[in-house]
Amino acid sequence: MKRRDFILTAAAASGALALSPVAATAAPMVFTPGVVAKELAAGKTVFLDFKASWCSTCAAQERVIAALKAANPAYEQNISFVDVDWDDYGRHEFTKSLNIPRRSTLVVLKGDQELGRIVAQTGESEIKALMDTALNAATM
Template sequence: MDRRTFIALTAATATLPFAASADILDYTPGLVQERLAKGETVFLDFTASWCSTCRSQGRTIQALKVANPAYGQAVTFIDVDWDTYGTSELAQSLQIPRRSTLVVLKGDQELGRIVAQTGQSEIQALMDTALSAATS
């Protein structure tokens, strides 16, 4: 990571307690299909409140969104509570293996996925994929 990115992410992380998470939707059955039908690019975060990997991913996602507001403006972010929906039709249809899985969808296609990875570069690459799909 270069110095400029480090400084930007550090500053963004410092503002996280004050950042609005209103742009992250909580999953309810039918929400993903509704948003995809509207032509939106959807970024799913299968997460659990007790999962340290999930919390790390969440901090990175928020820091990246603060550093580049285009993510939040163009992509629909949806948190899927693993404890409630881990065995749901959505999780089964996408073959989600575990919590801490991040998935990008557009239309009827899966554009990318990360399972249990917390690296900033991997998460940013997935978010870049989502942004590219949303703005093309």
């Protein structure tokens, strides 16, 4: 193969990867004190992901969430996704106020209500059900 053909083929392939649905998902907001209150005050539905970089259960949940977002863009269009770093905020007042028992906890909030949560579950059906609860709340 000629060098120019190789470069053009490689460039086309990398461009196709950039347009894939998984690559198109936006990064979630990173939790800092006040960010959730701001989103809730604006009337948003918030999907909290309490996670740690070293947690294999968290990584499995993250893969499922990314795949579900890629399959249904309405999730990202209507829900505020917020990652809460367990190492930084596991003992924070915000985490305590929600009675979060551990990392790998996913919680949906709207207004002053908790709409649902799952703890340490990685099944697509459970995570999808929680995301659907958030989407329904966000679009009503």
